[in-house]
Amino acid sequence: xxxxxxxxxxxxxxxxxxxxxxxxxxxxxxxxxxxxxxxxxxxxxxxxxxxxxxxxxxxxxxxxxxxxxxxxxxxxxxxxxxxxxxxxxx
Numbered sequence: 307x308x309x310x311x312x313x314x315x316x317x318x319x320x321x322x323x324x325x326x327x328x329x330x331x332x333x334x335x336x337x338x339x340x341x342x343x344x345x346x347x348x349x350x351x352x353x354x355x356x357x358x359x360x361x362x363x364x365x366x367x368x369x370x371x372x373x374x375x376x377x378x379x380x381x382x383x384x385x386x387x388x389x390x391x392x393x394x395x396x
Contacts, residue, residue, distance in 0.1 A: 307349060308376055308388075309342045310369040311356075320359050324366070327355055333388045341388035 311328060315321035315338075328334070331352045332342030344352065353368065360366050371379075379387050 307344055307346070308371045309344060309349060310371065311340045311342060311352075312365075312367045312369075313338050313356075314365040315359075316363050317361070320361065320364070323359050324356060327352075327359075335385060335388065343388060 309332070311332065313321070313324055315324055321338075325334075325338075328340045328342075331344060331348065332340040335341050342349075342352070356366060376387065381387055
């Protein structure tokens with residue numbers, strides 16, 4: 307599944323922890339936005355980990371995009387939509 311994660315975290319330490327944890331799951335596409343390609347198990351794992359850092363004044367959002375939605379994403383400038391690269395290390 308393709309998931310866009312965005313966050314607005316007040317505290318610098320919590321914001322850095324969220325950012326570092328998201329790097330384990332996806333690719334940063336803007337300062338507080340990540341694109342992640344995950345299976346259901348990894349998605350639930352990510353949510354559980356990230357929510358543990360969130361306080362009442364923070365905002366953490368997950369947007370699941372369907373295959374049809376991915377085809378309609380428009381990106382301008384140097385960026386491109388994250389792709390699932392078939393890479394196997396033997």
